[in-house]
Each structure stands twice: as structure tokens, then as C-alpha cells.
Amino acid sequence: MRIVIYIILSKLNIIYPKLLGFGYWYYKNVFLKKNLKSYNPEQKLLKIVNRAIKNVPYYRDRYKEINSLSDFKRQINFIDKDEVMDNWEDFIALGTSKSKIITGTTGGTSGKPLKLVIPKNRYIFELGTMYTMWENVGWKGQIRAVLRNTKLEVNKDYIVNPVKREFVFDGFRTSDVYYDIVYKTMKKYKIKYLHAYPSSAYQFAVFLKNKEYDTSIFNAFLCGSEGLLLEQKSLIEDQLGINVYNWYGHSEKLVLGGYCKNNKNIHIEPTYGFFELIDINGDIINEPKKKGEIVGTTLHNQYMPLIRYRTGDYAEYVGDYCKDCGRHLILVKNIEGRRDSNRIYFKDQTYTSITALNMHGDLYTYINGMQYVQNKPGQLIIKLIKDETYSNQVEKRFFEFYENTLGENCDFEIQYVDELLTEKNGKFLPLHQNVKL
Numbered sequence: 001m002r003i004v005i006y007i008i009l010s011k012l013n014i015i016y017p018k019l020l021g022f023g024y025w026y027y028k029n030v031f032l033k034k035n036l037k038s039y040n041p042e043q044k045l046l047k048i049v050n051r052a053i054k055n056v057p058y059y060r061d062r063y064k065e066i067n068s069l070s071d072f073k074r075q076i077n078f079i080d081k082d083e084v085m086d087n088w089e090d091f092i093a094l095g096t097s098k099s100k101i102i103t104g105t106t107g108g109t110s111g112k113p114l115k116l117v118i119p120k121n122r123y124i125f126e127l128g129t130m131y132t133m134w135e136n137v138g139w140k141g142q143i144r145a146v147l148r149n150t151k152l153e154v155n156k157d158y159i160v161n162p163v164k165r166e167f168v169f170d171g172f173r174t175s176d177v178y179y180d181i182v183y184k185t186m187k188k189y190k191i192k193y194l195h196a197y198p199s200s201a202y203q204f205a206v207f208l209k210n211k212e213y214d215t216s217i218f219n220a221f222l223c224g225s226e227g228l229l230l231e232q233k234s235l236i237e238d239q240l241g242i243n244v245y246n247w248y249g250h251s252e253k254l255v256l257g258g259y260c261k262n263n264k265n266i267h268i269e270p271t272y273g274f275f276e277l278i279d280i281n282g283d284i285i286n287e288p289k290k291k292g293e294i295v296g297t298t299l300h301n302q303y304m305p306l307i308r309y310r311t312g313d314y315a316e317y318v319g320d321y322c323k324d325c326g327r328h329l330i331l332v333k334n335i336e337g338r339r340d341s342n343r344i345y346f347k348d349q350t351y352t353s354i355t356a357l358n359m360h361g362d363l364y365t366y367i368n369g370m371q372y373v374q375n376k377p378g379q380l381i382i383k384l385i386k387d388e389t390y391s392n393q394v395e396k397r398f399f400e401f402y403e404n405t406l407g408e409n410c411d412f413e414i415q416y417v418d419e420l421l422t423e424k425n426g427k428f429l430p431l432h433q434n435v436k437l
């Protein structure tokens with residue numbers, strides 16, 4: 001009975017996300033609008049860095065006040081997760097009041113989680129920016145279905161959050177019976193947006209394809225937190241015609257960016273955090289096609305300020321202007337998670353990245369999922385879920401593709417499976433790398 005009331009309340013609640021308060025309203029409707037076309041973060045950056053140099057032991061012990069962006073680049077060294085873990089106490093601003101903060105951790109699929117201190121009002125810049133990005137696919141607060149890392153009690157198909165206008169489904173149930181419930185519930189309540197990990201959205205899309213269900217009921221799939229893989233894009237966008245909105249973000253909340261309406265490069269939001277892309281020598285990349293590591297500096301968290309923090313994520317530089325939306329901001333593409341987890345090792349212990357194994361053409365349409373597993377350098381297991389259309393001819397093409405791409409460097413084996421491996425937190429890794437070098 002309660003769920004019926006919650007559904008009614010969700011429908012009546014037309015003020016979300018406006019009800020997030022004046023701070024949120026002002027940030028989204030005045031600050032972000034004013035700085036939409038271009039934003040110079042220098043003043044804000046200097047303010048937060050100098051405040052850290054004054055109040056945060058880690059920085060106070062190392063730096064003197066800076067006066068310009070070039071001072072910043074010349075004087076402040078990069079840090080990473082290990083550095084923060086080793087000096088954790090020193091990263092917290094002196095006199096931080098418990099009432100102003102909350103704590104969280106980096107989720108992560110590898111390594112120890114990092115404990116983070118975050119301002120309580122972080123939703124202002126966090127949701128203000130995210131919800132502005134989602135407007136690119138027409139989302140303005142409409143009811144959303146959520147298929148992420150929630151595990152529900154066995155007797156519940158979904159729960160409803162009337163405040164955030166969400167129908168939350170179980171991200172760990174992947175049976176056809178359950179996906180049927182998801183689809184029919186979305187159809188019944190005319191829910192046009194699905195907020196999901198790309199891997200969850202993909203599994204759901206495989207189901208939609210097999211059932212030949214009408215996918216025109218969806219406006220868009222909001223797919224972040226993982227990169228969008230080519231097989232996912234091929235099925236959801238090209239075959240099923242569902243618009244996908246993909247974005248990049250990470251748990252330390254220093255960098256956020258996503259597509260615009262007509263351009264599928266990642267637009268790094270300059271008001272969210274200060275972004276740099278660095279090469280192996282720590283030099284800043286601003287040339288198209290060059291790849292480097294994403295480095296972020298907070299513009300909003302004075303309580304545990306992370307400055308020039310190496311995220312371990314990599315991207316390719318595209319440019320600093322988008323002609324489709326007319327915004328001056330940094331564009332990147334081909335974002336890869338922690339590099340180690342994307343490496344496929346050859347027999348001689350050199351390596352390639354999994355993006356080097358991107359297939360061209362229509363091969364993705366013959367499968368309903370794929371994943372790489374590596375237990376030894378020079379040996380690769382390719383797990384494939386076959387579609388009905390997967391024929392001997394197609395199999396031959398897969399073998400040819402891998403023979404040509406991997407060559408003498410790496411033996412491979414194709415395993416046909418019904419299910420792929422997922423992590424405890426519900427996330428999907430395209431490569432299970434068990435080799436430690």
C-alpha cells in the first residue's frame with residue numbers, strides 16, 4: 001500500500017529538483033548560466049589553494065602563498081591516492097566543524113578505499129552540474145528508473161523515492177523475468193529515463209532486443225560511472241535507437257564532464273573542478289590526439305582539499321572549444337579507468353590497452369556481451385555471450401580479428417558463456433586482470 005502512496009507522491013512532486021534550496025537554485029540558475037559559454041577558474045582556484053596553504057597541514061608544510069595560475073603550475077606538486085592515504089590526517093583543514101561535513105569513501109574496484117571528507121552542501125555543485133548536463137537529453141526532473149548498485153529485499157521488485165522521483169530497481173537481478181518487471185513498470189508509469197551503469201543498461205538492452213520490445217518509450221539512458229564500451233553503444237544507440245547520455249566522474253569529485261546535445265566528446269565542466277591532462281613527464285597536454293592522465297583540483301571542498309590529484313584515469317585530448325554548443329571548455333574522449341586494469345600483457349611483458357581491441361563494423365551486433373580475462377601474460381581469455389545471429393561465419397570473423405590484432409604476441413581462447421563476471425559493488429569490468437607485474 002505504501003508504495004502506491006509513494007508513486008502518487010512522486011507524480012505530484014513537480015518541484016524536484018527545485019526544492020533543493022536557495023543555494024542550489026542560485027548555483028544552477030544564476031552561476032552556471034552566467035558562466036555557461038566560458039569560465040575562468042583562476043580566482044576561485046587561487047582562493048581555495050591559498051586557503052589550503054594556510055589551513056591544511058599538508059600544504060602549509062610544503063608551500064607559500066601563490067599569486068597566479070603559472071605559480072600554481074610551477075610550484076604545486078602532483079599527489080595521488082597513496083600520498084593522501086599516507087598523510088590522511090594532514091589533508092584535513094584545521095578547525096573543520098563536524099556539522100559542515102560528511103564522510104564518504106572512494107568505491108573503487110581495486111585497492112583500498114580512500115576515506116573522503118566532503119562538504120555537506122556538496123549537492124549544490126554536484127547535482128547542479130549533473131542535472132544541467134542531463135538537460136542535454138531533455139531531463140528536467142522527470143521520474144527516473146534507477147538500475148545501479150542497489151540490492152533490494154527479495155520480496156520487493158522496486159522501491160520508490162518520492163522526494164528524488166526515483167523508481168529504484170535491483171541492480172543485481174539480471175533474469176528475463178526481472179527485466180520484464182523493469183520494462184513493464186517503466187511503461188505503465190510512463191518513465192522515459194533509465195539511470196544505469198552502462199553495463200547494467202547493456203544487459204537490459206540485450207533483453208529488450210531479444211524480446212523485440214518497443215524501445216521508443218524511452219527518451220534516454222543516463223549512463224555514467226563507467227566508460228561506454230563500443231558493444232554497449234552499438235546495441236543501445238545504433239540497434240535499439242535509444243539515446244545514451246554518458247559522462248565521466250570519479251569518487252573524489254574533482255572532475256565531471258559529459259556529452260552535449262550533438263557532440264559525443266566529454267565536455268569537462270570548468271566550474272566543477274580544475275582539470276589538467278598530463279603526460280608521463282608531468283607536462284600539460286593541450287594538443288589533439290595526445291593521451292594523458294586526468295588530474296583534478298577541487299574548487300569546492302575546503303575541508304579536505306585535493307590539489308593536483310592524479311586520478312589514475314586516462315583520456316585523449318580533443319580541443320578547448322565545442323562548435324556544436326559554442327562552449328569554451330576542454331573536450332576529451334576515450335576515457336580509460338585505472339591503466340593497470342586496462343592492460344593486456346603480451347608474452348614479452350609489454351602490453352596493449354583493451355581499447356586497442358575495439359572491433360570495427362558490425363561484429364558487436366552478433367553478441368550479447370563480452371569480457372576479457374587474463375591469468376598469464378601472453379594468454380587471453382575472451383568470454384562471449386552469443387546472440388542467435390552468431391553463426392559459424394561470424395565465429396570465423398572473430399577468430400580472424402583476434403589473430404590479426406594480437407598476432408604472435410598473445411595466444412587467445414574464446415569461451416562461450418551465459419553470464420559475465422560482475423564486481424561485488426555491481427560494477428562491470430571489461431577486463432579481469434589477474435596478472436600482477
Ligand SMILES: [Zn+2]
Binds near residue numbers: 261262263322323
Ligand atoms: Zn558541445
